[in-house]
Amino acid sequence: MSEQTGADAARNVSADREISADGAGDDYEHHGGFPVYEPVKAGPNYGTFVETFRRLQDLMVSTHAPDDVIDRAIEQTEALVELLAPYEVPEGRSPAGFNVELPGRGSALLLPWKIEKFGEDGVRERGMFRRYHLGGNGAAHGGTLPLLFDDLFGMVIHANGRPIARTGYLHVNYRKITPIETELVVDGWVDRVEGRKAYCKAELRDLDGNLLADSEALMIQLLPGQQ
Numbered sequence: 578m579s580e581q582t583g584a585d586a587a588r589n590v591s592a593d594r595e596i597s598a599d600g601a602g603d604d605y606e607h608h609g610g611f612p613v614y615e616p617v618k619a620g621p622n623y624g625t626f627v628e629t630f631r632r633l634q635d636l637m638v639s640t641h642a643p644d645d646v647i648d649r650a651i652e653q654t655e656a657l658v659e660l661l662a663p664y665e666v667p668e669g670r671s672p673a674g675f676n677v678e679l680p681g682r683g684s685a686l687l688l689p690w691k692i693e694k695f696g697e698d699g700v701r702e703r704g705m706f707r708r709y710h711l712g713g714n715g716a717a718h719g720g721t722l723p724l725l726f727d728d729l730f731g732m733v734i735h736a737n738g739r740p741i742a743r744t745g746y747l748h749v750n751y752r753k754i755t756p757i758e759t760e761l762v763v764d765g766w767v768d769r770v771e772g773r774k775a776y777c778k779a780e781l782r783d784l785d786g787n788l789l790a791d792s793e794a795l796m797i798q799l800l801p802g803q804q
């Protein structure tokens with residue numbers, strides 16, 4: 578299992594484990610009150626759809642267009658909302674977040690990073706903070722790093738074979754400026770386990786190996802019925 582890499586390993590683990598359609602043979606009560614998710618496979622162009630939306634998000638925060646262009650942008654955005662609104666579905670029924678081969682698993686909320694390694698010994702992702710994630714003076718917004726770490730820790734728990742957990746706390750040490758539009762790597766792993774409590778750690782580095790930020794989180798296994 579730890580020999581596998583990236584999205585294939587994540588997909589296989591999810592298939593082997595509890596994310597099944599009917600929960601048959603699962604210890605699903607160990608996932609607290611979480612519903613049984615059936616992975617929703619994205620169509621062939623879903624990745625392009627999400628990437629185009631991300632490009633729009635980048636432009637939303639990096640343009641200063643004339644009023645008539647803004648008026649046209651409103652019209653076109655309203656048309657897009659009208660196009661998509663009829664297809665709104667409840668939680669767990671959209672491909673967003675379930676497709677491990679796509680950056681950010683195909684969710685526009687998540688950082689558009691790709692899973693490189695997914696094993697019991699940890700999860701590695703590679704990607705960039707984009708213009709959309711800018712804080713100030715070329716650095717990623719400080720609030721976007723906990724988003725990266727929190728989602729990573731969710732996957733670390735899953736890859737480690739533990740039931741779904743919620744974050745009790747998440748601590749981030751900002752060691753150096755985290756640049757946008759620069760390829761970076763993040764590694765996360767379970768450091769130690771005490772009953773329901775899994776203490777996880779992660780490190781964010783640039784490609785020269787410089788430590789930009791590290792994080793520690795307490796991931797608490799849910800009790801039956803817990804949301």
Ligand SMILES: CCCCC/C=C\C/C=C\C/C=C\C/C=C\CCCC(=O)SCCNC(=O)CCNC(=O)[C@H](O)C(C)(C)COP(=O)(O)OP(=O)(O)OC[C@H]1O[C@@H](n2cnc3c(N)ncnc32)[C@H](O)[C@@H]1OP(=O)(O)O
Nearest residue numbers: 588591616675727731732735741742743744745746797803
């Ligand atoms: C092809 C298919 C692909 C599918 C996708 C594939 C891969 C994806 C993989 C993974 C993704 C899957 C799922 C992700 C799902 C979830 C991850 C989301 C992570 C989050 O983002 S979630 C949001 C933020 N999170 C919250 O919204 C939590 C709000 N909260 C609560 O819901 C409760 O708080 C709860 C239930 C957590 C615990 O409540 P409780 O009542 O059961 O337990 P209690 O309070 O007794 O704590 C038990 C022990 O933890 C200690 N403890 C607690 N808190 C502490 C703290 N802050 N500091 C130090 N110690 C602490 C206590 O001291 C005690 O310790 P002790 O037992 O030693 O006394």
